[in-house]
Amino acid sequence: AQSVTQPDIHITVSEGASLELRCNYSYGATPYLFWYVQSPGQGLQLLLKYFSGDTLVQGIKGFEAEFKRSQSSFNLRKPSVHWSDAAEYFCAVTSGGSYIPTFGRGTSLIVHP
Amino acid sequence: NAGVTQTPKFRVLKTGQSMTLLCAQDMNHEYMYWYRQDPGMGLRLIHYSVGEGTTAKGEVPDGYNVSRLKKQNFLLGLESAAPSQTSVYFCASSYVAYEQYFGPGTRLTVT
Numbered sequence: 260a261q262s263v264t265q266p267d268i269h270i271t272v273s274e275g276a277s278l279e280l281r282c283n284y285s286y287g288a289t290p291y292l293f294w295y296v297q298s299p300g301q302g303l304q305l306l307l308k309y310f311s312g313d314t315l316v317q318g319i320k321g322f323e324a325e326f327k328r329s330q331s332s333f334n335l336r337k338p339s340v341h342w343s344d345a346a347e348y349f350c351a352v353t354s355g356g357s358y359i360p361t362f363g364r365g366t367s368l369i370v371h372p
Numbered sequence: 373n374a375g376v377t378q379t380p381k382f383r384v385l386k387t388g389q390s391m392t393l394l395c396a397q398d399m400n401h402e403y404m405y406w407y408r409q410d411p412g413m414g415l416r417l418i419h420y421s422v423g424e425g426t427t428a429k430g431e432v433p434d435g436y437n438v439s440r441l442k443k444q445n446f447l448l449g450l451e452s453a454a455p456s457q458t459s460v461y462f463c464a465s466s467y468v469a470y471e472q473y474f475g476p477g478t479r480l481t482v483t
Contacts, residue, residue: 291470293471293472295472295474300477301476301477302376302462302474302475302476302477303415303462303464303472303474304474305471305472305473308470308471349414349415351472358403358420358422358428359417359420359430360472362414362415363414364412364413364414365414
């Protein structure tokens with residue numbers, strides 16, 4: 260069965276610092292990978308996705324993620340965090356043959372001024 | 373283009389009451405989903421649909437029913453609400469297995 264692990268429940272960074280959120284997956288088929296962001300009181304919004312091709316993908320709000328098949332990882336990065344990036348971040352995986360994405364438990368990002 | 377909308381945004385029910393949550397999407401997506409989100413539990417799939425007239429159970433279907441009579445609408449029903457169903461409910465839609473588009477959520481409290 261497919262699974263997604265986000266090992267960090269909470270991460271605290273200072274504004275302007277760099278950020279990396281970890282995501283590891285277990286999936287037999289070629290995965291489709293996603294990162295979503297959820298601001299307080301809101302629904303989830305897609306940040307970026309990977310289906311195939313270049314393993315470094317760019318998303319909205321200055322985020323990027325790198326797919327590493329050998330490590331079964333799809334970590335999210337941002338070079339300089341802004342206070343407005345404080346939110347919950349979810350990694351998800353699916354495939355062309357599956358109707359149902361599997362979500363990680365989420366990582367809560369706290370940004371200190 | 374409104375995307376995914378959910379009605380109502382907030383609701384308080386007494387134990388044993390029933391209600392229906394409405395999800396509507398205007399993107400002509402085939403797939404629609406209902407999730408619940410509880411602190412520390414992430415998103416849990418309640419039911420989903422892969423097309424008009426079809427529904428299927430997700431991870432936590434007990435106590436809920438769904439219907440997809442029209443492609444653009446996906447209804448979630450609680451026949452006899454229980455305090456354990458206090459949660460935030462999200463609807464989502466997608467074009468086959470690609471990225472999901474989420475609604476703003478319905479915050480339900482059962483007393």
